[in-house]
Amino acid sequence: MSNYYKIAIALAVSTFAIGTTEFVPVGMLTDIAQDMHVSTGMIGLLVTGYAIAQAIGAPIATSFVGRIARRQLFAWFMMAFAVLNLLSAIAPTYGILLGTRALTAVVHGVFFATASVYLTKLAPVDKKGEAASWLFGGLTVATVFGVPFGTYLGEAVGWRATFAVVGLLGVFGWLGVITQVPKTAAPLVTDNQLAGIITVIRHPKISLTLLMATLGFGSSFVLYTYIRPYLQQVTGVSTAGVVGVLALYGAFVTVGNVIGGRLANRQALGVIAGILVAQIVVQLLQLLLLPRPGWYLVGIALLGLVAFMGNASLQSRIIMTTTELAPAHTDVASALNVSALNFGIAGGSFVGNAVMSYAGLQMLPLVGAVIGGVAVLVVALLRRIN
Structure with a gap:
């Protein structure tokens, strides 16, 4: 090898813990809400707040770590x-x-952003596109094993045990870094990396791609953030059954990530x-599939796939675009994309909470599809610029 x-693989182990x-x-909202004596909507901020903290904090923090050797930084x-x-x-x-979740989110964002650029630079020429899929692979495997196991552990022992076990996973990630990532000199950084945030987003090709990422990823989280209450209250799935459904979702997320990694090598808009x-079509299908016994499993599989x-x-x-237009700021641009994805998570979760409160759980897929439609319009605009 x-x-x-x-x-x-070592970096993917770390992103497994992160994911x-x-x-x-998502699988413990009800339990944490009861223990902390707050509403499920407030506990939803553990997902939304995490995403916001990562979205805002990661690019800023990344701009200050450019001169640290990558192995040292990752460890x-x-x-x-x-x-x-x-x-x-x-x-x-x-x-x-x-607060601890917010700080964890910033650590997550910086690690993922810098590791993405590091791995892309190491990748063979014909594998540049799929380099990021290794890191996303860690996240997706987390949805197969980490999230369902964490949900099960939270049900059996308590949600605090789940976070403790995740901390242990972080130690395994640290071990992977110090044993597999080679020692190298610190990157040579000459430009102002904090100002690089402005430099990057001033390019329409980059800023529109970031907007597309926010809308496209956010459309999925309108429903996914509240999938447990949907399954329990609308579909009628038991608490134990939700764990199995989350595992099914995660399995198809992994399949979709592998397919997406291969497609990424084409570098095609x-x-x-x-x-x-495909995401829009799948969201609309949920209106028919999710409320129906048996058929909801097909719906969950399709959701995970895309x-x-x-x-x-x-x-x-x-x-790759930043390497062409602003090569000194690839780390910051990578962090901005992580931010864009997390603004999508935060926005999708926020919109989902509003829809759940005022229109009902069954309207979540429709609203997600509408947001996905706006993302397609951004793609059309980006094509005109190209």
Whole structure:
């Protein structure tokens, strides 16, 4: 096995831990809400707030780490990730839990952004597009095993145990980094990286791609953030059954990520447009499938298949476009794409909460499809600019 693949696997182990902590509250919303004596909507902020903290904090924090050697940076941040999750496990109040989650989110964003650029630079020429899919692969495997297991553990022992176990996963990620990522000199950085945020977003090709990422990813989270209450209250799935449904979702997310990684090598805007259209169709199908016994499993599988399929293409497009237009700021641009995806999560979760409160759970897929339609319009505008 080449060094590239060893490094890719080591970084994917870290993003597995990261993906687990990001999404595991989705399966424990009710339990955390009861323990903290707040509403399910407020606990939903553990997902939304995480995304907002990552979206705002990651680009700023990334601009200050450009001169740190990558192995050292990755090791520091995975250890910080482990400690913060352990602090989440013992958080005595909702406010402290929200705070530790916010700090974890910034660590997550910086790690993912810098690791994406690092791995893309290491990848063979014909594999540049799928390099990011290794990191997204860690996230998607987390939805297969990490999130369902975390949900099960939360039900059996308590949600605090889940965060403690995620902290342990962070230690495994740290071990992977220090054993597989080689020591290298710190990157040579000459430009002002904080000002690079403005430099990057001033390019229409980059800023429109970021908007497309926000809308496209956010459309999925209108429904996904509240999939547990939907399944329990509308479909009639038991608490134990939800764990199995989340595992099914995660399995198809993994399949979709593999397909998306292969498609990303084409570096084609048409690929992203096709995936967005597929997401819209799948969202509309949920209006028929999710409320029906048995058929809801088909709906969940389709949701998982398309949910992350476009992420590798988006991340790769940002890195390659920035390499062409603003090569000194690829780390910051990568962080901005992570921010765009997380603004999508935050926005989708926020819209989903409003829809759930005022129109009902069954309207969530329709609203998600509408947001996906706006993303397709952005693709059309980006094509005209190209």
